[in-house]
Amino acid sequence: MAQGTARPRQRRKEERPGEILEAAFDEFTLHGFAATRLDAVAARAGITKGTIYIYFPSKxxxxxxxxxxxxxxxxxxxxxxxxxxxxxxxxxxxxxxxxxxxxxxxxxxxxxxxxxxxxxxxxxxxxxxxxxxxxxxxxxxxxxxxxxxxxxxxxxxxxxxxxxxxxxxxxxxxxxxxxxxxxxxxxxxxxxxxxxxxxxxxxxxxxxxxxxxx
The missing domain is CATH 1.10.357.10 (Tetracycline Repressor, domain 2)
Structure with a gap:
């Protein structure tokens, strides 16, 4: 593997916070803070709800x-x-x-x-x-x-x-x-x-x- 080339799994992990933030912004825009469910954010980002808490401690x-x-x-x-x-x-x-x-x-x-x-x-x-x-x-x-x-x-x-x-x-x-x-x-x-x-x-x-x- 060429130096500086990330493995697919590693690259995916690095991109995940940005994907969560993009999905969260879409959900917050559609529903507002109170009505947004983290389950919906996770579904939009294609991850489990627990993954969100790895990067963001709270809603x-x-x-x-x-x-x-x-x-x-x-x-x-x-x-x-x-x-x-x-x-x-x-x-x-x-x-x-x-x-x-x-x-x-x-x-x-x-x-x-x-x-x-x-x-x-x-x-x-x-x-x-x-x-x-x-x-x-x-x-x-x-x-x-x-x-x-x-x-x-x-x-x-x-x-x-x-x-x-x-x-x-x-x-x-x-x-x-x-x-x-x-x-x-x-x-x-x-x-x-x-x-x-x-x-x-x-x-x-x-x-x-x-x-x-x-």
């Missing part, structure tokens, strides 16, 4: 992991952009939000994620807190880092966006929610909506000509 752990995995590419993308920011802060934000719209609004799975988390957070505050600590909090802090970077280089004016970078993301939540609730009868032109969001964000953040730098 709550499984839920948080499933939604975290769905948003992982977005946070990884932002982490790469904000770790050592260089050049235009606005260009960084534009690149990030282009990625966010592609994965969280245009894709059905992203819209389902936002709709599900909003629906479940009020009923299960412990899950909401864990979701915030694992995903939302770090995402907000990364946006704050880029805004402060822009202020520091004179590209952005000092504004409430430093304290509340949530304001920059809220149009994404609105677009995803709108598409989930009204997309079939009142569809948004998502390309124009995204362009309008980014234009408004730039106008609200950018410093005056006397302060801006290249």
């Amino acid at each position: 709550e752990d499984l839920f948080v992991a499933a939604v975290s995995e769905r948003v992982r590419p977005v946070n990884e993308h932002m982490a790469a952009l904000s770790a050592n920011p260089q050049g235009s802060a606005m260009a960084i934000l534009r690149r990030h939000f282009e990625f966010v719209y592609a994965h969280m609004v245009h894709e059905r799975g992203g819209r389902d994620l936002i709709r599900m988390v909003v629906a479940e957070a009020g009923r299960f505050p412990d899950i909401a807190e864990r979701w915030h600590d694992a995903v939302i909090g770090p995402s907000v802090e990364m946006l704050r880092r880029v805004v402060r970077y822009g202020v520091g280089r004179g590209e952005f004016r000092a504004s409430a966006a430093e304290e509340f970078p949530h304001l920059l993301f809220s149009p994404v939540m609105m677009a995803a929610t709108w598409c989930s609730l009204f997309g079939a009868v009142r569809p948004l032109d998502l390309d124009r909506y995204r362009a309008a969001h980014l234009d408004l964000m730039e106008q609200s953040l950018r410093a005056g000509p006397e302060r801006a730098s290249d």
